Amino acid sequence: MKTITITKIVKKVIFTAVLLVGFTGFSQEEEEPAQKFSLSGSVDAYYRANINSANKTIPDGSGGEIFIAPPTSFANANGFALGMANVIASYEGEKVGFVADLVFGPRGEEAVFGSPVGSTNIVNQLYVYWKVSEVVTLTFGNFNTYLGYEVISPTGNFNYSTSYMFSNGPFSHAGLKADFAIDDNWSAMLSVMNPTDLTADNPESLYTYGAQLGYSTDASSAYLNFLYGKQELGAENTFQVDLTAGSDITDDFYLGFNGTYADTDGDGFYGLALYPQYKTSEAFAIGLRGEYFTVFADGADDDSVFAATLTGSYAVGSLTFKPELRIDSFENEIIPNADLDDVQKSLASFTLAAIYSF
Structure with a gap:
């Protein structure tokens, strides 16, 4: 018992x-609560070679040496070369948070070129934000540009090399912006910022103003962007209008678009690009960037280029390989030939990039 x-x-x-x-x-x-602090980023390296031009440096006209490469940002070295290491620490609270985005390496150094001369600045983005309400979010600090289709990090672009519109437009801004969630589809943004790419300080007390109107659904999105203000002392105001859009045509086929126009007292540029991309499997996709870009001076076209970039993307877990064939066709003869004894209108090049994201 x-x-x-x-x-x-x-x-x-x-x-x-x-x-x-x-x-x-x-x-x-x-x-x-869900985990609020996160650490992410990427590491990338590449191999690049010209097909119809010399693979060596040439004088740049100012006492230095440059590689023969497309005159766009990043990935312009010869042979095996480094991209950057990108480390992003962020904290997302119920109302407030921050992002600290640090870059190391050639791509990172080029991305933060607006830092003071002699600076060892490695800050790509550094900002805090406050969700004032369900409708309004304020962001204060240094943030990447809202204009354009492409971004600094190679993980955010399908093509490894970058476009002329991205390379000639803003990279980053420092200032205060207000984002408005109008409803489930419509959004807007207003901002006051330092001159373009002056992210560490504002020595001349000049300011630039930005605005954005966006519409998005589960399958597509479009953003109309504006920028206006003085970029340097003694210059006229710069005005830029930019449209980015993209849509999932089918489950496997995506089409993106970017068009932009920038003017500073008769000098500036305009261009447009299409980004068709097709996913053949879970691991592989192929995409094309077809871009037309023109620089003008005193109100008249000065030079133009058409660039076609075909990129493959093969993923092995968190590592992605991107073989890329690019052909830049210029209006004028500006590219040295293979023997460096003449100039030509086109440059064909091949790139193989490896990108690890975490």
């Missing part, structure tokens, strides 16, 4: 303990 009683008591104790453990686990699951 004693044995039976003790057994019953033990069973009751165990049953009660199981209930308590289950209840505690359930309560923690319900009450414990």
Whole structure:
């Protein structure tokens, strides 16, 4: 009888303990907030070679040496070369948060070229934000530009090399912006900022103003962007209007678009690009960037280029390989030939990039 009683008591104790453990686990699951701090980033390297021009440096006209490469940002070295290491620390609270985005390496150095001369600045982005309400979010600090289709990080672009519109437009801004979630589809943004790419300070106390109107659904999006203000002392105001759009035509086929126009007292540029991309499997996709770009001076076209970039993307876990064939066709003869004894209108080049994201 004693044995039976003790057994019953033990069973009751165990049953009660199981209930308590289950209840505690359930309560923690319900009450414990999602992880707010995160660490992410990427590492990339590449190989690049010209097909119809010399693979060596040439004088740049100012006492230095440059590689023969497309005159766009990033990935312009010969042979095996480095991109950058990108480390992003962020904290997302219920109302407030921050992003600290650090870059190391050639691509990173070129991205933060607006830092003070002699600076060892490695800051790509550094900002705090406050979700004032469900509708309004304020961002204060240094953030990458809202204009254009492409971004600084290679993980955010399908093509590894970058476009002329991206290379000639803003990279980053420092200032205050307000984002408005108008409804489930419509959004807007207003900002006051330092001159373009002056992200560490504002030595001349000049300011630039920005605006954006956006519309997005689950399958497509479009953003109309504006920028206006003085970029340097003694210059006229710069005005830029930019449209980016993209849509999933099918489950496997995506089409993107970017068009831009920038003018500073009759000098500036305009261009447009299409970005068709087709996913053949979970691991592989292929995409084309076809871009037309023109620089003008004193209100008249000065030079133009058509660039076609065909890129493959093969993913092995978190590592992505991107073989890329690019042909730049210029209006004028500006590219040295293979023997460096003449100039030509086109440059064909091949790039193989490896990008690891975490």
